[in-house]
Amino acid sequence: MDKHTTEENIMPQQGLTRRDFIKTSTGVALAAGTGLSLFGQAPAFAQARELHILEWSSFVKPADVETDRQAAEFGKQEGIKVRVEHINANDLNARATAAVESGAGPDLIRLLSNGPHLYAKGLIDHGELIQEVGGEDIYPALRDAVHVDGVYRGVPYFSGGGAYVYRRDIFDEAGAAAPQTWDDFMTVGTKVKELGYPIGQSLGHSFGDPPGFCYTFLWSFGGSLTDENGKVSIDSQATRDSIAYLKEFWVKACDEGGLAWDDTSNNRAFLGGTISCTLNGASIYFIPKRNWTEKKDPFVWTLFHFLSPEGRAGRFHTFTGQNSCIMTYSKVQSAAKNYIRFIHKDENFEKFFVINNGYVKGVVPKWDKHPLWSWDPALTPYRDLANYGKHYGYPGPYDRHASEAWSKYILVDLYARAAKGESADSVIKWAESELKNIYG
Amino acid sequence: MKRSSVSITDTEAADRSQGAEARLRQLASRKSRVPLLEREHVLGYLLLAPALFLIIVFMAYPFGLGIWFSLTSKFVGDPGEFIGLENFFKNFRSQIFRQAAWNTVFFTTMATIFKTILGMWLALILNRKFRFSRFTRAAVLLPFIVPTVLSTLAWLWMFDATFSVFNWVINWFWQLDISVFDVVIKPAWRGRVRINWLGDPALAMFSIILVNIWRGVPFFAISFLAGLQTVPQDLYDAGSIDGANGWQRFWGITLPMIKPIVVVVVVFSIVVTFADFQLVYALTRGGPHNSTHLFATLAFQLGMQSGNLGEGAAVALFMLPFLAILILWQLLYLRKEEGA
Numbered sequence: 001m002d003k004h005t006t007e008e009n010i011m012p013q014q015g016l017t018r019r020d021f022i023k024t025s026t027g028v029a030l031a032a033g034t035g036l037s038l039f040g041q042a043p044a045f046a047q048a049r050e051l052h053i054l055e056w057s058s059f060v061k062p063a064d065v066e067t068d069r070q071a072a073e074f075g076k077q078e079g080i081k082v083r084v085e086h087i088n089a090n091d092l093n094a095r096a097t098a099a100v101e102s103g104a105g106p107d108l109i110r111l112l113s114n115g116p117h118l119y120a121k122g123l124i125d126h127g128e129l130i131q132e133v134g135g136e137d138i139y140p141a142l143r144d145a146v147h148v149d150g151v152y153r154g155v156p157y158f159s160g161g162g163a164y165v166y167r168r169d170i171f172d173e174a175g176a177a178a179p180q181t182w183d184d185f186m187t188v189g190t191k192v193k194e195l196g197y198p199i200g201q202s203l204g205h206s207f208g209d210p211p212g213f214c215y216t217f218l219w220s221f222g223g224s225l226t227d228e229n230g231k232v233s234i235d236s237q238a239t240r241d242s243i244a245y246l247k248e249f250w251v252k253a254c255d256e257g258g259l260a261w262d263d264t265s266n267n268r269a270f271l272g273g274t275i276s277c278t279l280n281g282a283s284i285y286f287i288p289k290r291n292w293t294e295k296k297d298p299f300v301w302t303l304f305h306f307l308s309p310e311g312r313a314g315r316f317h318t319f320t321g322q323n324s325c326i327m328t329y330s331k332v333q334s335a336a337k338n339y340i341r342f343i344h345k346d347e348n349f350e351k352f353f354v355i356n357n358g359y360v361k362g363v364v365p366k367w368d369k370h371p372l373w374s375w376d377p378a379l380t381p382y383r384d385l386a387n388y389g390k391h392y393g394y395p396g397p398y399d400r401h402a403s404e405a406w407s408k409y410i411l412v413d414l415y416a417r418a419a420k421g422e423s424a425d426s427v428i429k430w431a432e433s434e435l436k437n438i439y440g
Numbered sequence: 441m442k443r444s445s446v447s448i449t450d451t452e453a454a455d456r457s458q459g460a461e462a463r464l465r466q467l468a469s470r471k472s473r474v475p476l477l478e479r480e481h482v483l484g485y486l487l488l489a490p491a492l493f494l495i496i497v498f499m500a501y502p503f504g505l506g507i508w509f510s511l512t513s514k515f516v517g518d519p520g521e522f523i524g525l526e527n528f529f530k531n532f533r534s535q536i537f538r539q540a541a542w543n544t545v546f547f548t549t550m551a552t553i554f555k556t557i558l559g560m561w562l563a564l565i566l567n568r569k570f571r572f573s574r575f576t577r578a579a580v581l582l583p584f585i586v587p588t589v590l591s592t593l594a595w596l597w598m599f600d601a602t603f604s605v606f607n608w609v610i611n612w613f614w615q616l617d618i619s620v621f622d623v624v625i626k627p628a629w630r631g632r633v634r635i636n637w638l639g640d641p642a643l644a645m646f647s648i649i650l651v652n653i654w655r656g657v658p659f660f661a662i663s664f665l666a667g668l669q670t671v672p673q674d675l676y677d678a679g680s681i682d683g684a685n686g687w688q689r690f691w692g693i694t695l696p697m698i699k700p701i702v703v704v705v706v707v708f709s710i711v712v713t714f715a716d717f718q719l720v721y722a723l724t725r726g727g728p729h730n731s732t733h734l735f736a737t738l739a740f741q742l743g744m745q746s747g748n749l750g751e752g753a754a755v756a757l758f759m760l761p762f763l764a765i766l767i768l769w770q771l772l773y774l775r776k777e778e779g780a
């Protein structure tokens with residue numbers, strides 16, 4: 001049958017025909033589409049002013065509760081709805097990238113470390129706020145993290161770092177005290193591993209503990225990824241010495257499962273009673289301490305902390321902040337600025353600081369004098385972190401290259417490969433080539 | 441059509457040609473009277489438009505953007521400049537990238553081989569009639585239905601360096617003293633076994649392949665099962681009469697009959713496995729020391745976590761030639777099968 005005959009044979013139909021339906025529905029869809037694209041948003045009556053804050057999910061859960069409470073309190077004062085979203089710290093960067101690229105998302109993101117260097121183009125100038133919350137008093141390592149090409153792209157909210165938590169009962173059994181130097185640590189570690197309670201150190205791909213250990217370890221041997229000018233300097237005798245030490249340390253003193261650990265694994269291993277010492281924030285200590293007042297858990301009385309051991313170049317800690325950063329696309333920038341002012345008020349920050357119980361530090365030195373540090377002597381070492389604190393770019397600039405090297409886990413993988421038996425020459429050659437690829 | 445043997449004069453020919461033209465004009469004028477939407481070529485394209493719109497907006501545009509990003513120094517929030525193939529060269533210079541490329545090929549090959557073999561085996565079993573066979577067929581799909589990230593988190597616990605349930609079971613068995621009538625079959629071994637599932641490069645790769653197989657086998661099995669059920673019983677009966685054993689029936693009848701389905705399923709699975717992300721991201725994030733990084737996880741790390749969108753896009757684009765060749769081959773194969 002010819003197609004024209006087919007067309008001619010179509011009988012007129014009653015009611016809505018297929019064609020009519022298509023005509024009508026296409027018209028409706030076009031109208032709706034045009035409306036939305038013209039106005040770019042839903043009608044105003046469906047909108048309410050909202051401040052959306054995105055931050056990590058803290059290892060100290062009551063701290064998240066306090067953050068949410070303060071946000072709600074601020075919301076009432078400011079007459080705005082405040083929503084705080086807590087996500088895994090490892091996923092913050094991906095969310096920030098998506099937000100900056102799409103120009104939509106949270107109004108304020110609490111970026112880790114030197115995140116403001118990565119997302120500078122999507123962040124407003126926070127210069128005025130920086131002066132209000134401390135200005136020159138803010139620790140230099142934290143200021144560098146938000147200072148991008150002469151402009152402050154965020155405001156450090158709090159800082160933190162790791163110290164070594166250890167079980168004094170096991171150390172006593174081994175006849176050992178908290179080590180002061182890496183040589184001491186080798187001796188102590190060997191003894192506790194022989195007792196079946198090794199040192200636990202993560203060398204996996206995770207944001208906190210693995211780089212926190214590797215960077216400070218290298219620095220204390222006198223090595224670094226780059227020099228002051230950002231020129232790659234990983235191929236040094238200091239790096240070789242640190243690798244030789246680590247290879248021996250890993251076998252003699254450490255739990256070799258650490259290669260697969262993330263930031264939560266050592267917490268679980270420690271609290272599960274399989275290791276006697278690990279580099280961590282104070283979060284491990286808090287779990288048994290929750291029952292402190294009732295003295296239910298005698299385990300807590302055996303827990304103490306010590307600072308990173310000294311090497312030939314001194315003692316080092318990584319010291320990084322979490323920075324409140326307002327996005328350029330935010331429609332409630334003024335409310336977001338007021339929120340930052342609100343949480344930095346002494347009475348508000350103190351509540352957050354105290355509920356964290358030593359897990360976080362202030363961004364200016366005055367918080368070191370807070371009586372909190374004497375309430376529990378087990379936590380006092382955390383007070384002194386800033387004295388030894390450096391950022392991940394040290395001794396070079398803390399720019400986006402430093403950030404890329406950090407997020408690619410170059411140094412962590414250097415030590416992880418060495419721990420698995422690869423030669424120092426081979427891993428240094430690998431790391432140098434990767435670093436040159438980053439730093440150019 | 442049979443050629444006309446009757447000869448015609450030039451005048452007659454001219455008349456006929458005029459007649460044909462008039463007929464054409466008449467047809468054309470009638471066509472213009474047909475409402476726009478009644479014309480097939482208009483309506484056809486109109487009906488195609490929504491699908492085309494979706495493809496352009498959600499596939500072609502991001503794809504074009506990805507290609508553009510890969511040729512620029514695009515950094516998050518910064519449009520970047522055109523730098524040609526520099527991102528690709530930079531990736532080639534990186535050992536992490538070369539390792540990720542090798543990992544991806546190895547991961548895909550091993551996972552697909554095992555998924556095909558185990559899927560076929562499972563399908564042949566499920567194709568038999570047994571009690572609760574319908575229930576079993578439905579239950580087999582479970583690993584495929586559960587969201588990957590959720591099931592992978594369960595695997596993460598099972599592979600945990602300290603509290604692995606696999607290690608617990610092995611240790612429990614290890615310390616058993618198995619004897620039959622005072623004959624020691626296995627003495628109680630001392631010491632603890634600690635298999636570092638996700639901490640050892642080889643074992644970590646084994647672990648992610650294992651989880652991928654666990655997740656993918658049901659899809660293979662159910663697809664193959666659908667194919668198996670279309671094979672006519674007569675062929676098997678004929679084969680049996682000719683004296684073919686089970687193995688010969690499988691090679692000579694089953695496999696050739698369901699080959700098109702096998703090809704489609706395997707190619708589809710290769711594409712999905714090649715671009716796998718969630719499983720590795722949840723289990724190892726590419727560690728230990730990049731031994732489980734795949735193209736997708738590396739692209740994510742570079743683009744989304746480090747902000748180097750140009751470099752990340754270049755990594756992701758490396759997947760394209762492999763997959764394009766594969767899809768092309770599949771298309772040609774299916775066309776050949778249809779023609780045969």
